[in-house]
Amino acid sequence: MLATLPLLKNIKFPTINRDNLEILQVNLGYLCNQQCLHCHVNASPSRTEIMSHETCEQIINYLHHNSIKILDLTGGAPELNPNFRYLVETVRKMGIHIIDRCNLTVLSLAEQSDLADFLTDNQVEIIASLPCYLEDNVDKQRGKGVFKSSIVGLQQLNSLGYGQKNSNLKLNLIFNPQGSVLPAPQTTLEIDYKKFLKEKYNIVFNQLYTICNMPIKRFGSTLISNKQFDEYLQLLQQAHNDNNLNTVMCRNLVSVDWQGYLYDCDFNQMLGLALFWHSLEKRHISELNNMNLTNNPITVAGHCYACTAGQGSSCGGALS
Ligand code: SF4
Ligand code: SF4
Structure with missing residues (x-):
């Protein structure tokens, strides 16, 4: 794996400061049942880094004492962490909105046959990656058979009420480009996605979020190997x-x-x-209770241009 950080640190990015903290995004581990080319985590079935029960308790303790609005669970495949359901059930009882960043294929694993029901019962919002509505493109990025399995997952979620009109069960999809280009406009792409998925597979969903590929980890290494890293960074900076x-x-x-x-x-x-910024010492969730982050500078480098290029990009899609 080729390292992108030394290259990214040499690129200047405007200073930005924090507003009030509203969302805690928790990465439950790098284990995943997939191994996608565009993954910024390097997640795979062979990763062993998994959040412990003790750390989950520290997160719950923090949430008990603070007015966080959203707990956003990611990975890897967060559902593969044995503590996932305990964390969701406990936090749900606290009235905090929960997002599960679900890869859809995890719903088809034999040992996860009751996962969709669990997510429904706990009113968990699902944000699922489907980088194209065409099978070949998805399988090329995410592995053979992923598209078909994703469609089955989406149909199962729809049958439980996810993505349906007037339902509280939110189902949002994520698009990211096939390679080193910027995402197409979110609003027009959403219309295309909705039309195609409804007509061909009778699938409905709430919103499409477009996300720019991050020039880090597996995607960053691929750019370096293909000698496209500088060109992609220039594209992001110019936009x-x-x-x-x-x-x-x-x-x-x-x-x-x-x-x-x-x-x-x-x-x-x-x-x-x-x-x-410039801190060599990592801070821990157990210390967060005593920190006031508002107005603190955010640690930035060249990869941040993937968030500000064109229409912008975030875990909730385009910014402008
Ligand atoms: S499903 Fe998500 S976390 Fe898993 S390898 Fe693919 S992009 Fe990475
Ligand atoms: S990568 Fe994006 S979200 Fe992360 S610090 Fe940079 S601008 Fe902020």
Whole structure:
């Protein structure tokens, strides 16, 4: 795996500061049943990093004492962590909105046959990656058979009420480009997705979120191997839109890794860039109760242009 961080650190990015903290995004581990080319985590079936029960308890303790609005669970495949259901059930009882970043194929695993019912019972919002509505493109990025399995997962979720009109069960999809280009406009792409998936597979969903590929980890290494890294960074920099700086997700989110350490976002987590600018010492969820992050500077580098290029990009899709 070729390292992108030294290259990214040499690229200047405008200073940005934090607003009030509203979202805790927790990475439950890097284990995944897939091994996608565009993965910014390097997740795979062979990864062993998994959040422990003790760290989950520290997260619950933090949520008990603070007014966080959303718990956003990611991975890997977060559902493969044996503590996933305990965490969801406990936090749900606290009235906090929960998002599960689900890869859809996990719903088809034999040992997860009751997962969709569990998510429904706990009113968990699902944000699922489907980088194209065409089978060949999805399988090329995410592995053979992933598209068909994703369609089965979406149909199962629809049958339980997810994505349906007037339902509280939200189902949002994520699009990311096939390679080193910017995403197409979110609003027009959403219309295409909705039309195609409804007509061909009778699938409905709430919103499509477009996300720009991050030049880090597996995708970053592929760019370096293909000698496209500099060209892609130039494309992102040239498309930078200052207005997106006001709404990048790191302003109101903190990312927690599988050991409980804190970062400004999941991308910084993957690069090992700690929460405080120039801080060599990692901060832990057990310390977060005593920190006031508002107005603190965010740790930035060249990869941040993937969040501000063109229409902007975040875990909740386009920014402008
Ligand atoms: S992109 Fe998602 S589904 Fe694919 S390997 Fe990474 S974490 Fe797993
Ligand atoms: S990569 Fe992370 S720190 Fe940089 S702008 Fe995006 S969300 Fe913020």
